[in-house]
Amino acid sequence: MKMITAVIKPFKLDDVREALANIGVQGLTVTEVKGFGRQKGHTELYRGAEYVVDFLPKVKVEVAVVDAMSDSAVEAIVNAAQTGKIGDGKIFITAIQEVIRIRTGETGDDAV
Amino acid sequence: MESDIIHIKYALDTFYFLVCGALVMWMAAGFTMLEAGLVRAKNTTEILTKNVALYAVSCVMYLIMGYTIMYGGTEGGILPDSWFGNTIANASPDEVLAGALADPDDYSYYSGASDFFFQVVFVATAMSIVSGAVAERMKLWAFLAFAVVMTGVIYPLQGMWKWGGGFLDAAGFLDFAGSGVVHLCGGAAALAGVLLLGSRKGKYGADGSVHAIPGANMPLAALGMFVLWVGWFGFNGGSELKVSDIGEANAVANIFVNTNAAAAAGLLTALIAARLLFGKADLTMAINGALAGLVAITAEPLTPSPMWATLIGAIGGVLVVFSVITLDKLRIDDPVGAISVHGVVGVWGLMAVCLTNGEATLSAQLLGTSVIFAWVFGASLAVWLILKVTVGIRVSEEDEYQGVDMSECGMEAYPEFASVK
Numbered sequence: 001m002k003m004i005t006a007v008i009k010p011f012k013l014d015d016v017r018e019a020l021a022n023i024g025v026q027g028l029t030v031t032e033v034k035g036f037g038r039q040k041g042h043t044e045l046y047r048g049a050e051y052v053v054d055f056l057p058k059v060k061v062e063v064a065v066v067d068a069m070s071d072s073a074v075e076a077i078v079n080a081a082q083t084g085k086i087g088d089g090k091i092f093i094t095a096i097q098e099v100i101r102i103r104t105g106e107t108g109d110d111a112v
Numbered sequence: 113m114e115s116d117i118i119h120i121k122y123a124l125d126t127f128y129f130l131v132c133g134a135l136v137m138w139m140a141a142g143f144t145m146l147e148a149g150l151v152r153a154k155n156t157t158e159i160l161t162k163n164v165a166l167y168a169v170s171c172v173m174y175l176i177m178g179y180t181i182m183y184g185g186t187e188g189g190i191l192p193d194s195w196f197g198n199t200i201a202n203a204s205p206d207e208v209l210a211g212a213l214a215d216p217d218d219y220s221y222y223s224g225a226s227d228f229f230f231q232v233v234f235v236a237t238a239m240s241i242v243s244g245a246v247a248e249r250m251k252l253w254a255f256l257a258f259a260v261v262m263t264g265v266i267y268p269l270q271g272m273w274k275w276g277g278g279f280l281d282a283a284g285f286l287d288f289a290g291s292g293v294v295h296l297c298g299g300a301a302a303l304a305g306v307l308l309l310g311s312r313k314g315k316y317g318a319d320g321s322v323h324a325i326p327g328a329n330m331p332l333a334a335l336g337m338f339v340l341w342v343g344w345f346g347f348n349g350g351s352e353l354k355v356s357d358i359g360e361a362n363a364v365a366n367i368f369v370n371t372n373a374a375a376a377a378g379l380l381t382a383l384i385a386a387r388l389l390f391g392k393a394d395l396t397m398a399i400n401g402a403l404a405g406l407v408a409i410t411a412e413p414l415t416p417s418p419m420w421a422t423l424i425g426a427i428g429g430v431l432v433v434f435s436v437i438t439l440d441k442l443r444i445d446d447p448v449g450a451i452s453v454h455g456v457v458g459v460w461g462l463m464a465v466c467l468t469n470g471e472a473t474l475s476a477q478l479l480g481t482s483v484i485f486a487w488v489f490g491a492s493l494a495v496w497l498i499l500k501v502t503v504g505i506r507v508s509e510e511d512e513y514q515g516v517d518m519s520e521c522g523m524e525a526y527p528e529f530a531s532v533k
Contacts, residue, residue: 045390046324048437
């Protein structure tokens with residue numbers, strides 16, 4: 001089992017959700033986050049004076065999948081979230097030690 | 113029958129005057145909303161308190177002494193005949209009728225009390241101009257103490273020099289509705305205050321950089337602009353003083369058209385100038401531009417054609433953008449642009465009178481402009497300085513960081529949100 005954590009541009013969230021649903025992903029968790037990467041922040045002008053926005057708003061999507069689905073899920077996210085411009089985000093993949101469905105007590109692949 | 117017509121004309125002109133006064137009173141709401149929109153959330157309650165309190169201070173002080181100073185002066189004089197006392201007087205019906213018979217062109221054609229009401233709301237307007245410029249760092253009570261002197265003495269005295277028939281009026285200085293008497297006056301007092309007060313913490317870097325401190329609420333700022341715009345029809349329209357015959361009714365209608373045209377033109381040129389200079393459509397500059405157009409046309413809203421009014425407002429709109437940038441370069445921190453809108457563009461409005469009014473002379477306009485600025489700036493500087501060395505005019509650095517809402521008023525505007533920064 002893998003935990004796929006994708007930090008994406010907020011306006012791409014709907015596309016990513018749809019792409020993941022299309023390949024059979026059953027659920028995901030979304031968090032609104034702020035941060036910076038190579039895009040850094042950016043400056044805006046207010047009444048002719050600059051102000052710096054250090055942390056840009058992003059959306060963090062967390063999806064738990066069985067090992068077999070990991071590559072296709074990553075591919076779905078990349079295809080859906082890519083604009084080709086700086087600031088598209090990153091995907092982190094980590095191994096999941098155990099998954100438990102609270103309602104039934106199922107564990108492992110059955111619980112994902 | 114003749115006397116009935118005089119009765120009705122008197123009633124109509126008084127009614128018109130009072131409604132225009134009520135419109136100008138509404139400008140207090142406009143300034144309040146504009147300023148509340150352009151300061152940070154942590155300073156909202158204090159700026160609201162300042163605005164409602166300064167309106168009340170203006171009304172009380174103008175009643176106690178301001179009106180007497182302003183309209184009790186000697187023809188062509190510098191000092192008023194008396195400083196205190198009640199000079200509000202309504203003429204009786206017999207007096208009005210006798211006056212109309214004796215001289216149909218010059219008699220008491222509106223109520224004396226309506227004149228006081230119209231004048232008192234102008235004082236509040238001048239004082240409102242100051243509050244925005246010193247926002248976010250001045251002590252509330254020091255500000256109100258200044259308001260007492262400003263609305264009781266500083267404003268009425270220079271008002272007497274022009275509208276009270278004093279020496280500026282005698283010199284041929286023209287200022288129809290107050291680009292100088294009201295707006296330059298407010299701008300000059302604000303400039304004196306800001307110079308002694310200093311800039312908001314974090315506004316200017318040690319290396320000369322200028323840091324923006326964006327306002328908290330753009331909807332309020334936009335609403336404030338429209339409220340001021342509406343009120344201005346009373347400000348300029350009411351300054352015609354009369355509406356009850358065909359000639360006067362036409363004049364009033366022209367003033368409304370010109371006032372509106374100048375505001376619209378100022379908004380557009382400021383918006384376009386901001387877009388060209390900054391790359392984005394800066395709403396706050398558009399708002400300042402509309403107000404600049406209004407200030408520019410206020411010295412002479414009657415004689416220009418609507419196209420001239422458009423041009424005068426348009427130049428005001430461009431001026432205000434460059435003035436805001438220039439004041440920032442000089443490290444004069446004015447959160448709402450009041451000094452630029454009312455002071456700098458007020459001067460432009462006074463000069464623009466020469467473009468369309470054949471009776472205006474550049475020398476008289478320059479004289480009036482310099483006298484008003486010198487008196488208001490000098491007197492204000494003295495009062496601010498006295499306040500600074502006695503009670504202090506600036507809140508502590510910590511209070512400024514926390515927001516003056518808590519330090520001055522003990523309450524937040526939006527207590528359900530985190531307030532700091």
